[in-house]
Amino acid sequence: MQKPATLATTDPRWARVVARDASADADFVYAVKTTGVYCRPSSPSRLPRPENVEFFDSAAAAEAAGYRPSKREAADQSAVRRAAIVAAACRRLEAAETAPALETLAAEAGVSPWHFHRMFKAVTGLTPRAYAAAHRARRLREQLGRGSSVTEAIYDAGFNSNSRFYEASDDLLGMTPTSFKAGGADTEIRFAIGECSLGAILVAQSARGVCAILLGDDPDALARDLQDQFPNATLIGGDASFEQLTARVVGLIEAPSLGLDLPLDVRGTAFQQRVWQALREIPPGTTASYAEIAARIGSPKSVRAVAQACGANHLAVAIPCHRVVRSDGNLSGYRWGVERKRELIEREAHVPALASGT
DSSP states (O other), rough: OOOOOOHHSSSSHHHHHHHOGGGGGOOOEEEETTTEEEEEEOOSSSSOOOOGGGEEEHHHHHHHHHHHOOOHHHHHHHHHHHHHHHHHHHHHHHHHHOOOOHHHHHHHHHHHHHHHHHHHHHHHHSHHHHHHHHHHHHHHOOOOOOOOOOHHHHHTTTSSSSSHHHHHHHHHSSSSSHHTTTTTTOOOEEEEEETTEEEEEEEEEOSEEEEEEESSSSSHHHHHHHHHHHSEEEEEOOOHHHHHHHHHHHHHHHHGOOOOSSOOOOOOOOHHHHHHHHHTTTTTTTOOOOHHHHHHHTTTTHHHHHHHHHHHHOTTTTTTGGGEEESSOOOOOOOHHHHHHHHHHHHHHHHHHHHOOO
């Protein structure tokens, strides 16, 4: 004898629950009478008996009826709330002429300064102060790139005095603003081009640290790439002491899992810095997808932007964008060629086996 249809099974929303339809999450929630909790349609929880199900147009309606969120739903709500708090703080930092104090940002969010600091860094990958500095540096580079005078760029970037700006200019630009505006004029960058097992390699160093590690087949093309970054900088061939630095970088290419214990001159937008920091946290011998990196930095919808940030990396292997793969595990584009990416991943994967003597 066929069982009579219940209200839930005749409701078209039940089919979407059975299908774990994530596209329905914004349309309704379902509550379970026997447990007193409600879930989103995409919830992976075990399906309840249809006769115990009740539908609501929103979480607020379910809670008004006496239901509470499931553990997963509560965690999701908490994550959404954290993201909203941090997004509001980012907008506040970007709009302010002077970066608000940590205590001010925390008070506006309704949490303690310690909790706010930890939450902000977990979502963005940067501290509030570092985020404000990176945003200010981006605005400064944009203004100088548009041809603004140095004075105009200083005030448009949010500095209220020349002295405060010049105290921070080296950290923001890696050089004086006049030199940056002139494409690196009066800036010295030492470099050397050599050979490694992956082909030609160029290593360059500014006063702040290693600013470029480029790989390729054509040494002349690598030199042009460096010159394009700083068209008016003074490029100086490395001496004998610089050759020692080059040798250490070549050692990194041969054994990427060992890392590079040298200061790096890393320049990029706030978003790029978040991506590059996440890349440096991928353990050697493992990989992560572009989508996973986007989720780790709190921007799950920015998968394409993550890929673009990987492509903008000028520090091969030191910032290990070779450890990022597609969601299906296959290799995708790599600034220095997919075959080099495959070789670097294989080298890191074999290190544990070699260390164990197997």
